[in-house]
Structure formats: C-alpha cells, structure tokens
C-alpha cells in the first residue's frame with residue numbers, strides 16, 4: 505500500500521482500508537433491499553415517479569429480470585422494483601387474473617425480492633377507477649400487500665397570495681369519490697387502499713422535482729414492515745434528515761469507541777490506532793447514503809482518504825488547538841476528533857448523494873471539510889475546559 509506522505513509528518517501512516525470495506529458490506533447486507541411494486545398502465549408516469557423518488561432509473565442502471573409476462577423486476581443493492589403491467593390488450597385472461605398469477609410467481613421468489621408496499625398509479629384526471637382497476641387492487645389486498653393509490657401528473661395550481669398549492673377541481677372530485685367509492689347506482693364499492701396521494705413527478709413544462717412526493721415517501725415508510733424501514737430510508741433519495749438520523753448514532757458509537765481506545769493516552773505518532781474505528785464508521789455511513797464508494801474510488805484512494813482523516817498531521821493540528829494537551833491523544837480528544845470526522849463525513853456523503861460533489865473528487869474535496877473540524881473541536885474543548 506502506498507501513501508503520499510503528509511507534509512510535516514516524519515513517517516506516512518499506514519491506513520488499512522479493509523475496516524471501511526468490511527463495515528460497508530456488512531451494513532449493506534444488514535439493511536438489505538427495499539422492494540416496491542408499481543402498477544399502472546403505460547404512460548401514467550410510473551418510471552418518472554420512481555426515478556424522482558429513488559434518484560435513479562433502475563431500468564437503465566439496475567439489473568433486470570423479466571420474471572414472467574407482465575412482471576419485470578429491476579434491482580440494485582438497496583432497491584428492487586416490481587413493474588407490474590396493468591392491462592394487456594388482447595389477453596384472454598382478465599388483468600386481475602394475470603396479476604394474481606404474477607403475485608403467486610413473485611411469492612415463490614427469494615425473500616430479498618418480496619414486495620413491501622404497492623404504488624397503484626392512476627392518472628389524476630380520470631373520473632373514477634375502472635372495474636379492472638378495482639379488481640386488481642382487491643387482488644393486491646388479498647395477497648396481504650398495502651396499497652397506496654397514487655394519482656399521477658397532477659397539474660397543481662398555486663395560490664398567488666398564500667403560495668398554497670391545490671389540485672384541480674376534477675382531481676378533487678376524483679379524490680372524494682376514492683374516499684367513498686360508489687357504483688353508478690350509489691352502492692358502496694369495497695376498495696382496500698391505505699391512502700390516496702396526489703403527485704406529480706415534474707411540472708407541466710417537464711421540469712422541476714414534482715410535488716406530493718414527500719407525502720408519498722412518508723406514507724410508504726409508515727406502511728413498510730418494521731424491519732424494512734431502514735432499507736427504504738436508504739433506497740429513497742428525497743428525505744435527507746432520515747439518513748442523518750440513521751448516521752448520527754453510528755458517529756456516537758464510533759466516538760465512544762475512540763474514547764475508550766484512548767483511555768490511556770495515545771502518542772500522536774500512533775494516532776492511526778484510531779483509524780480502524782473511524783474507517784468502520786465511515787463505511788457504515790457510506791452504506792446509509794447508498795454510496796458505492798468501493799466502485800467509485802479505488803482501494804488506494806480510499807486508503808489515502810483514510811490517511812488524510814486519521815493521519816498524524818491532522819491529529820497534531822488538533823492538539824495545537826488544545827491548551828495543555830501536550831503530544832498525546834486522550835479520551836476526550838479522541839472522542840471529539842472522531843465525532844468531528846463523522847460529521848464531516850456525513851456532510852460529504854450528503855454532497856455526493858445529492859450530486860453536489862463529484863465522487864471522483866472526494867479525496868480532494870475532503871480537505872474543504874476539514875476546517876469545520878477545528879471549529880467542532882474548539883467548541884468541544886471549550887465545553888470541556890468550562891466543565892472543569
């Protein structure tokens with residue numbers, strides 16, 4: 505393994521990237537994959553919705569598996585999409601019968617491919633559900649699947665004074681009908697859906713990020729089985745606070761571990777002793793942000809990054825800030841160093857995740873996050889000195 509020596513360091517620290525890689529793959533397999541089924545006719549906007557919520561076009565970048573007629577499975581590490589066809593022109597079986605057969609086939613697939621939630625997509629400017637729609641929704645319910653009825657391509661209007669967004673009148677009427685569905689004779693219709701959510705994946709000019717999607721992801725999370733919620737939080741790309749909430753405890757755990765490792769103060773020259781703890785933390789956080797850094801960065805780049813963040817030069821510069829710290833890293837400095845590193849790494853991962861930072865430039869960009877460490881350290885040390 506080669507490292508570029510840090511300026512001012514007597515020897516370049518040897519950082520092992522394996523703890524990062526191991527923690528990353530362990531976290532990935534522990535969180536698993538979230539599987540969504542999406543049903544609806546061609547052109548209703550299914551792909552646009554999936555691409556906006558999950559930030560990727562699985563049909564293009566994922567692996568595909570045409571399982572059976574009318575049921576395609578696209579997947580990557582954290583996300584699986586079952587694309588279930590609505591109607592099939594010229595078919596001898598009804599759409600509901602074909603859907604039931606497909607659901608039976610899916611039930612035979614591995615556990616990692618089982619559907620958690622269904623988005624049943626209907627154009628928002630329809631006036632009601634068709635009998636085949638209703639029959640299909642009943643099939644999904646009979647299979648024990650929670651169904652969100654997603655109204656697509658809503659043409660929102662915005663109140664110029666209040667800025668409040670509202671749906672057109674016809675969509676409003678459709679939504680009222682869905683809340684209390686009745687047939688032409690006024691008899692109630694059994695429609696087993698959990699929620700109706702009006703959405704748009706883009707504005708009418710084909711731009712923007714859409715509306716109603718925050719509610720859609722919140723409801724999808726609420727309906728997901730408990731042990732799949734983290735997988736969904738990871739797979740989706742709209743709600744960053746969810747990811748931050750998952751990442752913070754990882755930082756807390758690593759900081760506590762670093763403090764314990766430095767219970768007997770570590771000489772600065774041995775600051776790399778904390779590196780495995782910090783690399784593990786970084787690997788886990790990268791999994792939460794669904795970043796495949798092992799693909800994006802070479803192992804040596806990863807090791808170099810580790811050297812940058814865990815290196816002696818950095819530890820030494822921190823120690824300079826701390827009056828009377830001497831030349832050894834004690835528990836509280838190790839804690840602060842790791843916590844600050846974790847916060848910086850979270851922000852960096854967010855940047856890559858949202859596309860603001862080029863993944864190929866992480867090693868260079870990281871430096872820009874380092875100054876914020878000194879602020880964090882100063883604050884923490886300030887608190888510690890005050891506490892004495």
Ligand SMILES: Nc1nc2c(ncn2[C@@H]2O[C@H](COP(=O)(O)OP(=O)(O)O)[C@@H](O)[C@H]2O)c(=O)[nH]1
Pocket residue numbers: 544545546547548549550551552553656657658703704705706707708709710714
């Ligand atoms: N105005 C508007 N057009 C949309 C919206 N979502 C998708 N579209 C357009 O509708 C067409 C079909 O969308 P697509 O996602 O491919 O539908 P799919 O066949 O159900 O996967 C495309 O031309 C999209 O650009 C939306 O929310 N508003």
Ligand SMILES: [Mg+2]
Pocket residue numbers: 550551552
């Ligand atoms: Mg499509």
